[in-house]
Amino acid sequence: MVNDGVSRRDFLQTSVVGASALTLGVTGASKALGANDEVVLGFIGVGGRGGRLLKGLLDMKGVRVSAICDLKQERVDENKEVAAQWKPKGYLDFRQMLDKEKLDGVIVATEVGNHAKCVVPVLEAGLNCFSEKPMDCTVEKVDSIVKAARASKGKYQVGFQRRYNPIFRDAIAKIHSGEFGDVYFLQGHWHWEWEVGGSSWVANVDMSGGEIVEQACHHMDVMNWVMKNQHPLYCVAMGATMSPKAKESPHEHITEDHSAAIFEFPGGVKFSYTHLFYCPKQFTGEQLRVYGNKNGVDLRMGNFYDSKNPDEPLDESQPNWDAGTIEELESFVNDVCRNGKRAVSNEDTGRVSTFMSLMARKAMYNRETKKFVPTVVAWEDMGSDLG
Ligand SMILES: NC(=O)c1ccc[n+]([C@@H]2O[C@H](COP(=O)([O-])OP(=O)(O)OC[C@H]3O[C@@H](n4cnc5c(N)ncnc54)[C@H](O)[C@@H]3O)[C@@H](O)[C@H]2O)c1
The missing domain is CATH 3.30.360.10 (Dihydrodipicolinate Reductase; domain 2)
Known part of the structure; x- marks a missing residue:
């Protein structure tokens, strides 16, 4: 499990942005999961990075990917095969996936400028959301994610693996x-x-x-x-x-x-x-x-x-730029989805970055x-x- 190295006191003393977020608070996870319950995930966007994240989950205990969505049918098919151990369903429309599947969390790995349009509906559905970095590419869209995360029952984690x-x-x-x-x-x-x-x-x-x-x-x-x-x-x-x-x-x-x-x-x-x-x-x-x-x-x-x-x-x-990816996925599955904890890399840290x-x-x-x-x-x- 991953804990934030910055104490609450430090955070309040040094961060105007962080302080306001802590005061507003974020409610608990979408549903309480027991230690032995499977965390059920869906994917939106399975290009280069989404495919990498999916592979990173294959050997993890206590997680199942039940649905894979991409605008491109061939990417859905290819990644359904990668995740064949879970027999995931394929979707071309993520809203249908959110309607039909019982998910604990969703991983978004679309192009940067398509993050908010996927992340906001996921959070509005009360689900936990891991989205790739950066949050999006305009101030307005980044802020729309922050507002959705603050209002949601689900938690938001942004993919800064370092x-x-x-x-x-x-x-x-x-x-x-x-x-x-x-x-x-x-x-x-x-x-x-x-x-x-x-x-x-x-x-x-x-x-x-x-x-x-x-x-x-x-x-x-x-x-x-x-x-x-x-x-x-x-x-x-x-x-x-x-x-x-x-x-x-x-x-x-x-x-x-x-x-x-x-x-x-x-x-x-x-x-x-x-x-x-x-x-x-x-x-x-x-x-x-x-x-x-x-x-x-x-x-x-x-x-x-x-x-x-x-x-x-x-x-x-030289370091490996991808180091931390497995740890961030484990933290999303266990800390965020299973235990309802706030992500270390969250909407307030991600917004400043x-x-x-x-x-x-x-x-x-x-x-x-x-x-x-x-x-x-x-x-x-x-x-x-x-x-
Ligand atoms: N953390 C890292 O080290 C790291 C490394 C590479 C890329 N990334 C990030 O990952 C994200 C994706 O990058 P990529 O290189 O995989 O891009 P990509 O173009 O390979 O894949 C993006 C996929 O998203 C799909 N998509 C777009 N809108 C969609 C929607 N509404 N519904 C379903 N699918 C949709 C596209 O069809 C495409 O297959 C970006 O945010 C990028 O910055 C992070």
Whole structure:
């Protein structure tokens, strides 16, 4: 089972967003399940990620997938076969699935811009919902999920698997315990060799939010976690679409393929981040560093570096980006669906992380002129009616 490393007192002291959510409260799970009852799940969206999540459940005890929905019949058929041990029913319309099946929870793994339209009805049906990250790709749709989650009998979990990865959990618990000293700077990057673009939905900002939203949200989430869910006050960012494949994309708003963003958090803590594609292989990989006044933490590998040991070599190994996925699924099945607990990665943590990505995209791009123009975006400029 997974418990949140941040105490309630910490959370209330440091998070305006979190505090309001805790005060409003969320009611219990849709129905009480005994320790030996099976948790019954349905899927909406079984493309690349949905298929991966389904496979992740195959060997888990106490769970059964009874229904699989996708707009594409061949994906339904293919995944029914993967899950043949449970003989799931197939659906092309998720509302029919919700009407006909007796589910404890639903896993949503549609394209980012299709999250809210599936997640909100699931929560309105009083069911627990695990949805892939980020929450969605506009402020309004993210907020619609938050409102539905607060009103629902079911609970919402968002698929930021690093929150369930023991390496990150241990390192961030130590940071939060204070043994590391005060955090004053955060730094990260995720650099890839391949080219983004073409006609894929990820290249379409209206479906993905762009790469800074669809992909970099993982790292926004980690740094939001380090900062105990305090939202950033400002973001300044620059980006561009440079590679031939990206420039050829047919979409109205095309994803950036390289970007640099700096956030300022309360207390003057800065987070500097770059997200690049089309890089030399030697420059690729993931980096997440926390700088404190006593030592530095490499979050990816969970290593602490102390200025008293200046000759200690840096661990250059790369982490597995998928680590934490099995743990997040286990937590959804047992903590959320079976025991009615609030997810560690929930609508309040997920909202700040998703908004960080949306802030960066807004700061680098003018939608009216369709040009990459750097600006400073304040949290209030996001225009959320939830504050
Ligand atoms: N956590 C991770 O590390 C990770 C990794 C990859 C992708 N993702 C996320 O997973 C999500 C899905 O990405 P993907 O790469 O699998 O996309 P994909 O295009 O492969 O699959 C999306 C599927 O959703 C289906 N779909 C869309 N609307 C639907 C609806 N109304 N009803 C039923 N099915 C519907 C589509 O037909 C498609 O099969 C995205 O949010 C993405 O950001 C997360």
